Amino acid sequence: MTKAKPDTPILHVLIHGSVIRNDSILADLLRECDEKNDVTLYIPNFYKQTIEYIGPSIISVVGVSASELYSGGLPKLFGLTLPADIANLNARQSMYMQEIHHSSFKLSDFVLQEFHWTTIWPDGSEVQVLGIGVVLSFTKNKEFELGVGFLMREEQQSHTVLEECKALLKQIKERHNVIYDHSLYEKSAIPFVKQFSDKQYLNLSIRELEVLKCLALGSSTKEIATQLSISTHTVETHRKNLLEKFDAKNSAELIKKASKVFWLE
Numbered sequence: 001m002t003k004a005k006p007d008t009p010i011l012h013v014l015i016h017g018s019v020i021r022n023d024s025i026l027a028d029l030l031r032e033c034d035e036k037n038d039v040t041l042y043i044p045n046f047y048k049q050t051i052e053y054i055g056p057s058i059i060s061v062v063g064v065s066a067s068e069l070y071s072g073g074l075p076k077l078f079g080l081t082l083p084a085d086i087a088n089l090n091a092r093q094s095m096y097m098q099e100i101h102h103s104s105f106k107l108s109d110f111v112l113q114e115f116h117w118t119t120i121w122p123d124g125s126e127v128q129v130l131g132i133g134v135v136l137s138f139t140k141n142k143e144f145e146l147g148v149g150f151l152m153r154e155e156q157q158s159h160t161v162l163e164e165c166k167a168l169l170k171q172i173k174e175r176h177n178v179i180y181d182h183s184l185y186e187k188s189a190i191p192f193v194k195q196f197s198d199k200q201y202l203n204l205s206i207r208e209l210e211v212l213k214c215l216a217l218g219s220s221t222k223e224i225a226t227q228l229s230i231s232t233h234t235v236e237t238h239r240k241n242l243l244e245k246f247d248a249k250n251s252a253e254l255i256k257k258a259s260k261v262f263w264l265e
Contacts, residue, residue, distance in 0.1 A: 026175045030148075033168050038161065039152040046135075046144035048229075049074045049207075054151075061129060061151050063121035082126065085117040093144075094209065096135075100142055107138055107182040110173045112166060116154070128154040132162070134169050136176045143210075148172055208245075211238040216255050 033041040040061055042054040050073040054066050062069075062080050069076055078086065092115060099105055115131040133149020150165045207228070214224040221239070225232045239251070248254035 023175070023179050026172065026179070029168060029172050029175060033148075033150070033165075033172070036150075036161075036165070038156045039150040039165060041148070042133075042151055043146065043148050044074055044133075045146055046074070047139055051077065052146070058151065061127070061153055062119045063123075063125075063127070080119045080121075082118040082120060089115060089117060090205065097144070100138070107142075108177045110134060110170050112169065113149075130154045130157060132165060132169065134173050136173065137180055138182075208238050208242055211235060212242055212254075212258055215239070215242075215251055216258070 030041070034055055040055040040058045042058070043052040044050070045052050051069050054069055056066050058069065059065050062077070064076075064080065072079070078089065081089065092113070096111065096113060099111070100107065111134060113131075113133055113135075117129055117131075118126050119129050120126055129151060130153075131149055131151050133147050135144050135147045137145045139145050148169065150169075152161075207230075210228055211224060214227060219227065221232050221235045224230075224235045228235070239254075242258075243249070243251075243254055246254050246257045248257055
């Protein structure tokens with residue numbers, strides 16, 4: 001292993017704080033990831049829609065600085081994505097959400113996700129990006145929480161680099177399993193997608209899907225806001241967007257139409 005460079009402030013807080021715990025083995029693995037050339041380590045919090053850590057070299061991948069991405073979180077990162085690719089990214093992530101609710105799935109399983117998309121740089125140019133990563137932890141409702149992965153320009157990558165990155169991610173997941181008790185996390189009471197076959201599905205954001213699930217359970221705006229840790233105003237905004245996307249006049253009609261796209265239980 002190469003000699004570790006001093007931690008950046010945010011990485012230091014992350015590996016010695018409450019998120020990933022004060023674990024020297026995991027810390028060394030993360031530092032090794034952060035030192036790799038031509039790839040950028042990033043640690044997203046899917047539930048909070050924030051970026052806990054992202055390497056400074058990210059500007060060479062997506063055209064914006066790490067500080068901008070810390071401020072804007074995951075919405076900022078995926079806001080750089082070519083619109084045509086957003087649907088595919090949402091579909092891939094939601095298909096994985098289905099898998100984790102299957103009775104045979106273990107939260108400790110190593111499941112490598114690989115994503116390909118196009119980012120639009122501030123100057124209007126387009127760059128092909130490859131992302132690989134794993135989910136480390138989940139909320140008590142079995143929703144994605146913390147992940148770790150690499151972002152890179154596709155044109156700069158070799159098979160050897162990708163295999164090295166995948167091996168590191170597997171080591172991180174295995175080590176994280178040692179210090180993280182997955183048995184505390186139970187199957188979600190929120191209904192989940194079992195199948196989809198309609199283009200409307202691909203137009204939904206992850207947060208809109210969460211709000212739709214809660215509406216299907218009969219939750220009020222206030223209850224949804226509490227469950228998802230967002231404001232009631234944000235809930236109403238998502239509900240309005242859902243009504244428009246499904247051309248529905250009210251929540252009852254929305255659920256009826258959505259049921260033709262989703263199988264909910």
